[in-house]
Amino acid sequence: MAQDQYKFVFTAKEAESEGVTEPFRLPNLITKAMSLARAPISKYKVGAVGRAPSGRIYLGVNVELPGLPLHHSIHAEQFLVTNLALNSEKGLHLLAVSISTDGNDFGAPCGNCRQFLMEMRNALDIQILLKSKHEEGSFRSLRHLLPDRFSPCSPLLLEKRDNCLTLSGSAGEICSSDCSHLKCKALAAANNSFSPYTNSPSGVALQDDDGEWYRGWYIESVASNPSLGPVQAALVDFVARGLGKGFDKIVEVVLVEKKNARVSQEGTAKMILDTIAAPNCDFKVFHCYEDLVKKMNYITIPEVENGKKGYLVRKIIRQ
Ligand SMILES: O=c1ccn([C@H]2C[C@H](O)[C@@H](CO)O2)c(=O)[nH]1
Numbered sequence: 001m002a003q004d005q006y007k008f009v010f011t012a013k014e015a016e017s018e019g020v021t022e023p024f025r026l027p028n029l030i031t032k033a034m035s036l037a038r039a040p041i042s043k044y045k046v047g048a049v050g051r052a053p054s055g056r057i058y059l060g061v062n063v064e065l066p067g068l069p070l071h072h073s074i075h076a077e078q079f080l081v082t083n084l085a086l087n088s089e090k091g092l093h094l095l096a097v098s099i100s101t102d103g104n105d106f107g108a109p110c111g112n113c114r115q116f117l118m119e120m121r122n123a124l125d126i127q128i129l130l131k132s133k134h135e136e137g138s139f140r141s142l143r144h145l146l147p148d149r150f151s152p153c154s155p156l157l158l159e160k161r162d163n164c165l166t167l168s169g170s171a172g173e174i175c176s177s178d179c180s181h182l183k184c185k186a187l188a189a190a191n192n193s194f195s196p197y198t199n200s201p202s203g204v205a206l207q208d209d210d211g212e213w214y215r216g217w218y219i220e221s222v223a224s225n226p227s228l229g230p231v232q233a234a235l236v237d238f239v240a241r242g243l244g245k246g247f248d249k250i251v252e253v254v255l256v257e258k259k260n261a262r263v264s265q266e267g268t269a270k271m272i273l274d275t276i277a278a279p280n281c282d283f284k285v286f287h288c289y290e291d292l293v294k295k296m297n298y299i300t301i302p303e304v305e306n307g308k309k310g311y312l313v314r315k316i317i318r319q
């Protein structure tokens, strides 16, 4: 199928038919990944191929936003991790990142991405392929590649979460779970947002001119700067599922965040969309608040998973 060329998620079986039969064969998907990168500024296309504990294979690509400063770019590894979050994956076991334009060499992620990877549970055990042409290469753990590291504490990215946010005012009127409001999709995204360091969750939903919608949420890093904004996260969804469409096809965008949030995304989101989306793109902001009653229905309890201690958010049904 023509749309197969835009595929960013492969079942184990699909990956096998692409030649990814074992860890050292991750490179068999790198040419596909690199062809999907969007690097209009540097012209340097980066691909990443990763395997999640579910056995699925995910691709990541770098995405540069034309006309904007470089720090708004999405790195291939960040893309891949965000794609894991959008697909409710629980972690990452293996990673291969291209470091040459011919796709023959694989290396360690940049410092920014090593730090971003740290937000996941069991991040130190992620195995990263180091390889040059004509050699099989070897895997090195993130533990090895990021010594003397700056570490996050619990909660961690990819753990189940619900920020218990509700839209403020009349926007918050209850909708059915299958409504088509972009604001409700942006709220659902904000409820997944990972912002334990500033408690400023936010989510973005966007729609293209075919009426397809995409969403993403703000993901923080304990080291601050590697954090990924909600527009970038929604662009990951757009690139991953948008069959190669350009950003100029984005015609409607909603941002949901808390009023007076310690970290507000509104100004940055508007600036990014003014630069890359359709010239007449409609951008709306809805405020939300933490619903304390809803929050009381959730508690965090320790849980032993695969023999390792962690935390899960469990819904408690109140009598
Ligand atoms: O680990 C890295 C390092 C760089 N890049 C991207 C960012 C930018 O788009 C381009 C040039 O630095 O490569 C990545 O995707 N991953």
Ligand SMILES: [Zn+2]
Pocket: 075, 076, 077, 109, 110, 111, 112, 113, 114
């Ligand atoms: Zn990077």
